[in-house]
Amino acid sequence: MAARRQPPTARLRRLAAELKRLRAASEHTRESVEAKTGINTATLYRIETARVRPQKRTLLALLDLYGVKEPAERDKLADLTRDSTQLDWLQLYEPELPEGYQTYISFEAEASRLQNYESLYVPGLLQTEAYARAVIRGVLPTETDEGVGQRVEVRMRRQGILAKQDPVTLWAVVDEAALRRVVGGVDVMKEQLDHLVTQAKLPTITLQVLPYNAGAHPGMAGSFLVMEFPDEDPALVYAESAGGGLFLESNADVARYRATFQHLVAQALSPAETMRFIKAAADAR
Incomplete structure (x- = not known):
C-alpha cells in the first residue's frame, strides 16, 4: 500500500524512474x-509516476522481485524513500493551495540552479511583500483577504531558498514591461x-x-523556469500557458528551453546595464 498523495520532488522522480527501469x-x-x-x-x-512514495515494505517487495541484491543499491533506494518529500512549512497551507502550486514549490525548494524568464511580473523570488500582495490581489480579484x-x-x-x-543560484531575465507596469x-x-537592485x-x-x-524574441510565447537539481536528479521546465502551468521533463524540452533562455540572455541588457536601467526607473518614480 502506498503513502498518501504528496507533491512530487526531484528525489521522488529519481526513485520512480529507477523503479520503472x-x-x-x-x-x-x-x-x-x-x-x-x-x-x-x-x-x-502511482509509484512509477512519482505520485506517491512507496512504503518500506512495498519497496523491499519490489526490489526482491526485481532481483536487486546488492546492499549498496538497496540502501541507496531505501534512502530515497526516507528523504523528506515536503517542506514542513508548506503543510500549513496545503488545504488552501492548488496541487500544481504545491508541486512547483517542492521542486523549487530542491533546485540548485534556476533560470527564470518573466514577461509580466517581477520574479516571485524577488518580489517585495507589498508588490506580491498587489499582484495576487490583481490576479485573483475574488479571493478573500485571508486567502x-x-x-x-x-x-x-x-x-x-535565496538565503x-x-x-539556490538564480539567473532571471525580466521583460521591461514587468518593470514599467x-x-x-x-x-x-x-x-x-x-529591492531588485539590492x-x-x-x-x-x-x-x-x-x-x-x-x-521580437523567443520569450514572447510566455514565462518559464528551468530548474536544475544536484546529484543525479534530471532538470525540468515549468512553462506558463493559456491553460495554466506545465511541467516538462523530456530531454528535448529541457534542451529547447535552455537554448531559449540563452537567446534571451544574449538579447537582454548586461547585468551592469540592467542595474543602471532599474536605478533610473526607480529614480523616475
Missing part, C-alpha cells in the same frame, strides 16, 4: 508484479525596484532586463 529490466509488467507481490497495478503506476494573505506568506517563505546555507502604486513600485548584488543572483528595443 528495474521493472523493465526484470521483464515484468505491472500485472505480473501484482500477481507476484499483491501490489495492485494502480498503486504501482490573499496566505498566498503572500507562502511567496515570502519561498524566498528562503539558506547553500542558496505600476503595480500597487508608485511607492510600492519604487520599493520593488530598489538583491542583484548577491553573488548567487544574476538579473537582466530585456528592453523593448530588443524587438
